[in-house]
Amino acid sequence: MSQRTKIKALLQSQQTEIDVTVKGWVRAFRSNRFIALNDGSTNNNIQVVVDFENTDPALLKRITVGAALSVQGKLIASLGKGQTVEVVATDIEILGDSDPEKYPIQPKKHSLEFLRENAHLRFRTSTFSAIFRVRNSLAFAVHQFFQERGFVYLHTPIITASDAEGAGETFHVTNFDLDNIPKTDTGEIDFKQDFFGRAANLTVSGQLEGELGAMALSDIYTFGPTFRAENSNTTRHLAEFWMIEPEVAFNDIVDNMDLAEDMLKYVIKYTLDKNADDIEFLTQRLEEEEKTKPQNERSEMTLLEKLQFCLNNDFERLTYTEAIQILRDSTPNKKKKFQYPVEGWGTDLQSEHERYLVEKHFKKPVILTDYPKEIKSFYMRQNDDGKTVAAMDILFPGIGEIVGGSQREERLDKLEQRMDEIGIPKDELWWYLDTRRFGTCPHAGFGLGFERLVLFVTGMGNIRDVIPFPRFPKNAEF
Ligand code: ATP
Ligand code: MN
Numbered sequence: 433m434s435q436r437t438k439i440k441a442l443l444q445s446q447q448t449e450i451d452v453t454v455k456g457w458v459r460a461f462r463s464n465r466f467i468a469l470n471d472g473s474t475n476n477n478i479q480v481v482v483d484f485e486n487t488d489p490a491l492l493k494r495i496t497v498g499a500a501l502s503v504q505g506k507l508i509a510s511l512g513k514g515q516t517v518e519v520v521a522t523d524i525e526i527l528g529d530s531d532p533e534k535y536p537i538q539p540k541k542h543s544l545e546f547l548r549e550n551a552h553l554r555f556r557t558s559t560f561s562a563i564f565r566v567r568n569s570l571a572f573a574v575h576q577f578f579q580e581r582g583f584v585y586l587h588t589p590i591i592t593a594s595d596a597e598g599a600g601e602t603f604h605v606t607n608f609d610l611d612n613i614p615k616t617d618t619g620e621i622d623f624k625q626d627f628f629g630r631a632a633n634l635t636v637s638g639q640l641e642g643e644l645g646a647m648a649l650s651d652i653y654t655f656g657p658t659f660r661a662e663n664s665n666t667t668r669h670l671a672e673f674w675m676i677e678p679e680v681a682f683n684d685i686v687d688n689m690d691l692a693e694d695m696l697k698y699v700i701k702y703t704l705d706k707n708a709d710d711i712e713f714l715t716q717r718l719e720e721e722e723k724t725k726p727q728n729e730r731s732e733m734t735l736l737e738k739l740q741f742c743l744n745n746d747f748e749r750l751t752y753t754e755a756i757q758i759l760r761d762s763t764p765n766k767k768k769k770f771q772y773p774v775e776g777w778g779t780d781l782q783s784e785h786e787r788y789l790v791e792k793h794f795k796k797p798v799i800l801t802d803y804p805k806e807i808k809s810f811y812m813r814q815n816d817d818g819k820t821v822a823a824m825d826i827l828f829p830g831i832g833e834i835v836g837g838s839q840r841e842e843r844l845d846k847l848e849q850r851m852d853e854i855g856i857p858k859d860e861l862w863w864y865l866d867t868r869r870f871g872t873c874p875h876a877g878f879g880l881g882f883e884r885l886v887l888f889v890t891g892m893g894n895i896r897d898v899i900p901f902p903r904f905p906k907n908a909e910f
Contacts, residue, residue, distance in 0.1 A: 498530030573702035588638030602633035634659035679877035837878020
């Protein structure tokens with residue numbers, strides 16, 4: 433393999449008049465002389481100058497948008513505007529041709545929908561390469577945040593046998609011959625004959641297993657794929673998404689909120705520093721997009737300002753009960769502007785209600801706590817009022833819910849009583865209940881939807897654009 437310098441490094445080079453090898457894909461070729469070459473290390477292209485009078489015309493013809501090139505030449509201070517350095521080519525090798533008649537990605541603006549259908553090539557656009565570099569930094573920062581604090585990265589299973597959370601909406605995992613599924617005498621599917629000897633599914637959350645780890649390692653986190661077969665064709669739901677789930681022994685709900693807020697700020701700060709160019713590019717992209725919207729729908733802050741604002745302000749913390757009161761008294765509710773009117777205490781908030789609180793009322797991220805127990809999971813710790821649980825949801829501007837978490841019910845009797853009330857089979861969860869039988873202790877954790885975080889940081893509008901290959905109803909291409 434020959435030496436190659438990444439374009440990002442070349443563009444920052446203090447030295448000029450040096451021989452370099454650069455490889456990448458052609459973004460544009462103009463005047464038979466100037467190649468804009470990109471290798472994904474940065475959104476900026478390096479300009480390669482071709483001595484076209486002394487270059488074989490057959491070779492020149494093959495320098496087309498999308499072609500892969502290896503270029504040897506001299507790095508010099510640029511004579512032209514728009515770049516400080518450029519490469520004067522002495523040798524150009526075409527590694528891979530790209531037929532300009534057929535290559536879908538042209539140097540012009542493509543719609544996000546078009547690029548979704550060409551997700552195998554969309555990495556080659558400025559927008560998507562920026563998004564996936566930002567995604568990479570966020571993922572790295574998540575690990576760094578937890579590792580600095582002594583958390584253990586725990587790999588919880590992707591195949592599980594319990595749909596214990598009662599979330600439903602799981603994907604089945606089976607190796608039955610689908611044309612010939614074994615049945616019992618009473619006509620039910622005989623899972624005893626299936627691979628695992630029981631019904632199995634893809635995980636909807638690693639939390640329950642994460643709790644087992646926390647009951648010995650104290651501080652753990654998971655970061656892995658999660659699957660939900662919910663048929664929600666929204667801009668915020670995927671069938672396959674990544675979730676980060678810390679679980680901490682001895683933490684209460686306030687510690688839990690602090691941890692989530694610290695973590696969100698840490699990873700956003702890290703990415704702002706590390707990917708300043710990309711964030712600037714995405715800020716401009718969003719500004720362009722906003723211009724196409726009516727004035728009253730445009731956001732007051734740019735992407736960069738939104739991110740900085742999020743870092744510089746405490747998240748607003750209030751209870752569900754207080755939120756309901758604010759929503760009831762709100763102008764859109766009184767003027768019947770909400771699609772779903774704010775129902776009485778006890779009902780779940782609609783995403784338009786969440787967004788009103790965050791975007792209009794508080795104008796900053798909000799942490800809602802102490803939800804009615806009826807609308808939350810069985811494992812959340814029951815408050816003394818008998819009506820609410822120690823839940824916490826973090827709501828973000830433009831996104832709605834980004835984090836869902838709680839202090840967990842560590843008291844065996846209370847937990848069992850709640851499971852009985854809502855009909856969760858205790859025998860199936862014997863292993864979960866064991867942690868309450870042997871050395872139980874207060875503990876808390878949360879789930880952060882990674883793509884929702886990437887949505888926020890990139891300012892994109894559709895979750896399908898922040899995961900390389902989105903899975904959603906009726907789509908599993910690539
Ligand atoms: P929502 O009400 O938005 O559907 P949820 O209450 O079902 O979310 P949780 O079960 O609390 O979500 O999951 C924890 C986090 O995972 C959520 O806060 C969200 O960030 C993320 N998340 C949940 N479902 C999806 C999905 N289908 N696609 C992408 N992210 C998701
Ligand atoms: Mn939730």
